[in-house]
Each structure stands twice: as C-alpha cells, then as structure tokens.
Amino acid sequence: MKLTFLGTGTSTGVPFIGCDCEVCTSADPRDNRLRVSVLIEHADKKILVDTSADFRQQALRHKIRRLDAVLITHCHVDHIFGMDDLRALNFRHGAIGIYADELAWTDLRRVFQYVFKPTHIGGGLPQLIPHTIETGAKFCFGENLEVTPLQVIHGKLPVVAYRFNDFAYATDLNFIPSETMENLLDLDVLVIDCVRFKPHSTHFGLAESLEHIEKLKPKRAFLTHLNHEFLYERDSKILPDNVQLAYDGLILTD
Numbered sequence: 225m226k227l228t229f230l231g232t233g234t235s236t237g238v239p240f241i242g243c244d245c246e247v248c249t250s251a252d253p254r255d256n257r258l259r260v261s262v263l264i265e266h267a268d269k270k271i272l273v274d275t276s277a278d279f280r281q282q283a284l285r286h287k288i289r290r291l292d293a294v295l296i297t298h299c300h301v302d303h304i305f306g307m308d309d310l311r312a313l314n315f316r317h318g319a320i321g322i323y324a325d326e327l328a329w330t331d332l333r334r335v336f337q338y339v340f341k342p343t344h345i346g347g348g349l350p351q352l353i354p355h356t357i358e359t360g361a362k363f364c365f366g367e368n369l370e371v372t373p374l375q376v377i378h379g380k381l382p383v384v385a386y387r388f389n390d391f392a393y394a395t396d397l398n399f400i401p402s403e404t405m406e407n408l409l410d411l412d413v414l415v416i417d418c419v420r421f422k423p424h425s426t427h428f429g430l431a432e433s434l435e436h437i438e439k440l441k442p443k444r445a446f447l448t449h450l451n452h453e454f455l456y457e458r459d460s461k462i463l464p465d466n467v468q469l470a471y472d473g474l475i476l477t478d
C-alpha cells in the first residue's frame with residue numbers, strides 16, 4: 225500500500241488569500257497546503273480520494289497519468305471542484321468509475337449537470353461511470369485492495385470515510401459514530417481531520433483528533449485538512465510520537 229498526500233489544507237488552502245501570518249509566509253514547503261486529497265496505490269491499482277479544487281495542479285505535480293477509480297467523501301467545493309480535469313485522463317484511458325453515496329450523487333448530478341444530463345453534443349465532457357456505494361458495504365479493487373466506506377458526521381452532513389485494508393482516511397468530520405469507531409481499530413495508518421487548534425462546528429480541533437487517535441490506537445496517525453495555524457516545524461514537536469502533521473507530497477508505505 226502506498227498513500228500520497230496530494231493536498232492537506234483546509235477549504236481555503238494555505239496560504240490563505242491576503243494573509244501575511246507566519247504560516248502563510250513560511251518558506252517551508254510543508255506549510256503550503258493544497259485542498260485535501262490522497263492517492264492510494266496498491267498492486268497495479270491507483271485510487272484517488274476526492275477531485276479537489278486543486279486536482280489539476282496535484283495531477284501535474286505527481287505525474288498522475290491514469291486512475292482506476294475516484295472515491296468521493298462528500299460534495300463540498302474543496303473536495304469535488306477538480307472533477308472536470310479528469311478529462312485529461314479520459315482522453316488517454318477512457319471513462320473513470322466514480323464512487324459516491326446516494327447523498328453525494330444527488331449533489332454531483334446537480335453540480336455537474338452538464339456531465340450527467342448533457343445538453344450539448346461534443347465539447348469533451350468528462351467520461352464518468354457512476355457507482356453508488358453504501359457505508360458499511362465493503363468492495364474490492366483487484367484481489368487485494370478491500371475498501372470499506374464508513375459513515376462520519378460533518379456538522380449535520382453524513383460524510384464517507386474510507387478504510388483501505390489497514391489504512392484509513394477520515395476527513396471532514398466532527399463526530400465518529402460508534403460503529404465506525406469499531407471499523408477503525410487495528411490500523412497501521414489513520415489519516416484524520418484536524419482543521420485548527422480550537423474545536424470547530426464541523427471539524428475536529430486538535431484535542432478531539434488526539435483524543436480519537438488515543439482511543440483507536442493506530443500504529444501511526446496523520447492530521448490533515450489543516451488551516452494556517454499549524455506551523456509544521458514548530459507544531460510537530462507538540463504531538464505524541466505516533467502522530468504527525470501531514471504535508472503535501474508526503475508518501476506513506478506499509
């Protein structure tokens with residue numbers, strides 16, 4: 225298993241437009257955060273989680289030439305607005321399967337109405353094959369990559385977290401139902417939401433992220449969806465040994 229952090233920033237990205245704070249002006253590339261997304265690679269499969277608003281830049285940076293599937297967590301702009309840029313991969317390799325729950329599909333079909341209800345012929349529309357997933361219902365890519373969609377709560381919105389064998393990716397949440405907690409045990413890697421130091425109405429703040437890591441006891445945990453309060457070098461020192469701030473370009477392998 226290989227997980228590449230394509231983006232680790234909150235919805236605004238970091239730097240934040242117009243901000244001159246220590247993090248937004250930092251020369252450390254680990255303080256520059258594109259909108260959140262990860263690439264999962266296992267055997268010959270390449271799975272993208274969310275087509276972030278920065279997907280084009282992320283695909284160029286990481287030389288993504290082919291994807292076997294795209295999994296969607298939820299339909300906030302930072303997570304889906306790069307979807308049209310899948311066209312570049314379609315032109316070379318054909319249609320791509322998009323996996324999302326019913327709730328997300330309702331929004332995807334509305335936001336990308338021109339794709340799913342084409343009103344014009346031609347013009348290079350994205351070629352997307354819709355697959356509807358249900359939380360709790362496992363499925364596989366190839367023989368060895370088992371994917372478990374899990375429900376987490378983001379304000380009032382149910383959002384999908386994903387477990388890939390012994391890795392899990394859980395962003396945009398401020399509550400984890402007990403059934404999902406049980407499905408997040410015995411992990412090698414847990415990537416978890418942590419938008420800022422203080423609590424937030426739709427995301428975990430640092431104390432809540434650490435508290436859940438402590439309960440779930442993954443071998444390693446990585447914080448993502450970070451805003452411009454986290455200065456990588458300084459704040460890495462305050463975290464427990466098995467917890468790190470994620471940064472764009474960080475690659476994890478099992």
Ligand SMILES: [Zn+2]
Nearest residue numbers: 235300302396
């Ligand atoms: Zn988000």
Ligand SMILES: [Zn+2]
Nearest residue numbers: 243245248452
């Ligand atoms: Zn700032």
Ligand SMILES: [Zn+2]
Nearest residue numbers: 298300378396
């Ligand atoms: Zn969100």
